[in-house]
Amino acid sequence: MFTVNAFAATSASEPLHPITIERRDVGPHDVLIEIKFCGICHSDIHTAGDEWGMTTYPVVPGHEIVGIVTSIGSEVTKHSVGDQVGVGCMVDSCGDCVNCRKGEEQFCLNGSTLTFGSIDNDGLPTQGGYSTHIVVTEDFVLKIPDGLALDAAAPLLCAGITTYSPLRRWGARPGTKVAVIGLGGLGHLAVKFARAMGAEVTVLSQSLKKQDDGLRLGAHHYHATSDPQTFEELAGTFDLIVNTVSAKVDLDAYLGLLALDGALVNVGAPAEPLSLNVFSLIMVRRSYAGSLIGGIRETQEMLDFCAEHGISADIEAIPAEKINEAYERVLASDVRYRFVIDTTTLN
Structure with missing residues (x-):
């Protein structure tokens, strides 16, 4: 395990604030990503405020993650150090059920592992992209095509x-x-x-x-x-x-x-x-x-489509210190059209 900086909700009634969290060591099939940007999704706000009654605190939201691969496991074949990559709403699934075999991991019959708010294979809660680094199994890491700006690409991973x-x-x-x-x-x-x-x-x-x-x-x-x-x-x-x-x-x-x-x-x-x-x-x-997001194969197809057609999100980039303000503005419909956190401001 190693420690990274993050921004978290520690209760439903308090603002999010800086903390440190632990990430697992890089395993044989894992990819370590230095996060550069993370979009703010309305589901982040629901989770931080325990509006769905399922939140375990502390929770680090964020499932619109883009960054750079800084280390890979010994058996990784899909990604290399230096690659521009993304992580969306899922970080794992059973891989064996009929839906997973169809490439529809979001409908995993055994329950896909969400990027935050789930329990990972190590028995610990998953924590999301309002942080400096994340470790994800290679099958759930997506390639960000050349030509897509990382900050404007982040919301593509969910929205x-x-x-x-x-x-x-x-x-x-x-x-x-x-x-x-x-x-x-x-x-x-x-x-x-x-x-x-x-x-x-x-x-x-x-x-x-x-x-x-x-x-x-x-x-x-x-x-x-x-x-x-x-x-x-x-x-x-x-x-x-x-x-x-x-x-x-x-x-x-x-x-x-x-x-x-x-x-x-x-x-x-x-x-x-x-x-x-x-x-x-x-x-x-x-x-x-x-309809609920898409599987990994379709999400990669979407990213490639965006690169081909010059599509990315209209964003407002913010430092981590403005996350709570951004939440208030999202609730007031005061953003055109997606906030994206510059996670380098967490260092």
Whole structure:
């Protein structure tokens, strides 16, 4: 074991603050990463505040991690010292269940090991990327392609794959009409991906205050959902709607915007249950579905797609001392569109 600097929550009621944590020694199949940047995800805030009732303190959040390989185990073949790499929401899985064998480790039937808040193979809680170093088994370390800036690539490891995966799975391509509900950390990347895939892209947001941003990011159209006329004008329009917001929405109203065989896919995770009228589905053969990040293979595909199409997150980089301020600003929707911590400020 060795000690590294980190920024952690030690209770639900106190601000995050600097601590030191222990990382395991590099094993035969492990990669030691010097973390350069780590994005702030809303799930970090939920965990730090124990809003899901599952937090064990102290907890170091962060699962949008990018850095440089500084050491590898004796049997590592996929990575070399000096490589630019990333780590997302998972650091391990059983590798044996049917889902893992399909490359869908996020749905591991024995439970994937999350980057923070899980129990690792050594019996200790996993700790995330608000730290200077992390040790991860090579199979869960991703290559950051040349041409992607490390700071702007960090949010791709969660926000990126969360939106890329449903767009790919439900067939965003030339000739399809895609709508994105919400233009935040997830939504702004969904717009970029859908446009790069060739779809006709519409943003559905409460107001028009981000309309200029939405069009700059690649949307063809932008509509305010606070205007009832929007739902009349766009009825039966879309092949796919990706809902990125984590608030309760009127599912029946949004299902009404789908064309025949269209799908509404939730990636946002509101705390309260949602309900719908089944006739919103069966009368026009519509689907309602959910999606959770992606497997390691698909996440690497997403990173390569980003390098090919020049896609990265719109970010605001901050030093570690501003993490608590950033949390407050995320809750106030005062960021365009993702905070990224410069973890070198932890040294």
